[in-house]
Amino acid sequence: EDVIIRGVTSSADEVKMVVEGVPDVPGMAARIFGDLAKRNVKIDMIIQAMKREAVNDIAFCVAREDAEAAREVLESTARDIGAQGVHVEDNVAKVSVIGAGISQDVSVTAAVFSALAEAGINIDMISTSGIRISCIISRDRVEDAVRALHRRFCE
């Protein structure tokens, strides 16, 4: 059936955080997010892809006002669990295209990525699920990205 696009959203208030080289054994993700929960850090868009040589990167976004507290927690947790380090990137933005069933429709998914590609925008992280396709891009391209996605899907 046809996917009905509900809209395009963006948020430039995100800071990207990555715990690099997390040992790929049970309990590590629980420990990282358990420690963040103790400091009441608001998180969004957790991404863990494929492991490489028995370690894995766990990436996610935090609200800018929580970034400092999150960095402190993560640096101490990363040491405790033997991860390789913590990487923080502040100049990112998230753009999402929303629509029921969108993430299972491969031609709509390809169209989202090609709208960004034609605008010369590099995709830094990707997360899709159910009703949304989200991309992390460089913050200075967020207006161009929203315009490109609007033109492709909402006009």
Next chain:
Amino acid sequence: EDVIIRGVTSSADEVKMVVEGVPDVPGMAARIFGDLAKRNVKIDMIIQAMKREAVNDIAFCVAREDAEAAREVLESTARDIGAQGVHVEDNVAKVSVIGAGISQDVSVTAAVFSALAEAGINIDMISTSGIRISCIISRDRVEDAVRALHRRFCE
């Protein structure tokens, strides 16, 4: 506000595919999913985390009946775009916990991961967004995972 857990779902019909070492330049994701769209491959849960030395892994799940067609497409596309290779894993399952606002609640997120950790289940991939937290785990642990998550959230 409190997150209301709507339920726990699982699917063992997934095959995990990863295009490894994709050059981190605009247009690569558009090319990969454009080629899959030509073969009408049904996809789910696309994940791209942090790049390492100018390349990135793009992971996703396909329905088992599409896995062979998807592998053929990806091996040819990976060669064309100069990616390092294609990795296919058949013995995986997806478990998800569903609830409005769940992915922004860090203590619920930590509880999902710790329920799996206490059952000794390793988390292979993670994707969270809006109403769901999804984990890819080994297929032979899917009953244990669903039982552990039900016990933690639905009883």
